[in-house]
Amino acid sequence: DQQVKQNSPSLSVQEGRISxxxxxxxxxxxxxxxxxxxxxxxxxxxxxxxxxxxDKNEDGRFTVFLNKSAKHLSLHIxxxxxxxxxxxxxxxxxxxxxxxxxxxxxxxLRVKS
Amino acid sequence: xxxxxxNPRYQVTxxxxxxxxxxxxxxxxNVMYWxxxxxxxxxxxxxxxxxxxxxxxxxxxxxxxxxxxxxxFCFLDIRSPGLGDAAMYLCATSSLEGNGYTxxxxxxxxxx
Numbered sequence: 762d763q764q765v766k767q768n769s770p771s772l773s774v775q776e777g778r779i780s781x782x783x784x785x786x787x788x789x790x791x792x793x794x795x796x797x798x799x800x801x802x803x804x805x806x807x808x809x810x811x812x813x814x815x816d817k818n819e820d821g822r823f824t825v826f827l828n829k830s831a832k833h834l835s836l837h838i839x840x841x842x843x844x845x846x847x848x849x850x851x852x853x854x855x856x857x858x859x860x861x862x863x864x865x866x867x868x869x870l871r872v873k874s
Numbered sequence: 875x876x877x878x879x880x881n882p883r884y885q886v887t888x889x890x891x892x893x894x895x896x897x898x899x900x901x902x903x904n905v906m907y908w909x910x911x912x913x914x915x916x917x918x919x920x921x922x923x924x925x926x927x928x929x930x931x932x933x934x935x936x937x938x939x940x941x942x943x944x945x946x947f948c949f950l951d952i953r954s955p956g957l958g959d960a961a962m963y964l965c966a967t968s969s970l971e972g973n974g975y976t977x978x979x980x981x982x983x984x985x986x
Contacts, residue, residue, distance in 0.1 A: 763916065770914070795974055804878070804964060804977030850917070859974050860905055866916040 767865035780838040784851030791853040880978035895950040897965030906948040909964040
């Protein structure tokens with residue numbers, strides 16, 4: 762049973778607009794959430810994270826929102842750039858140090874110029 | 875640059891023929907993980923090490939084994955690969971303090 766779900770396999774956005782990637786989870790013990798970005802032929806790289814004690818974390822163009830009651834998080838990219846085109850993985854951990862991650866299946870983001 | 879290196883990038887093996895995938899790290903991280911990712915699916919944790927302490931996931935088939943001879947190296951052994959074991963295998967490391975994983979580039983395994 763998938764504990765972390767990314768229900769949109771792909772998303773296409775115009776350059777300069779906002780990209781919103783969504784993630785739902787079922788395990789209420791998850792304490793720490795992360796987003797990873799993956800280019801073809803490379804391993805995933807860490808993008809941004811959020812602890813369960815927060816509802817928002819921002820880093821430049823990237824903002825992650827957490828709604829614990831809905832067991833939902835989202836990644837906002839504003840403004841979107843063609844270089845943001847990649848696969849985005851949502852991940853969650855029961856450990857506050859973010860170890861032993863459970864991943865979603867990923868969302869392919871295409872930013873059109 | 876400190877990094878996680880997986881060799882080889884692509885591995886073709888015959889059905890039933892043992893194969894070993896390797897992972898090395900220069901980050902001196904305590905924790906090393908092996909994930910299996912099949913096409914369009916989520917990466918699935920197979921096992922991980924906290925230093926030399928091996929932790930197997932309950933649903934990891936017995937066909938998959940791992941060795942960690944020292945901090946820097948970790949191996950994934952598939953004793954008798956089946957067609958269903960064809961996948962991308964991702965190695966990752968993290969420190970006990972957390973702050974997320976560092977991934978290798980992965981090894982894509984093909985079983986013929």
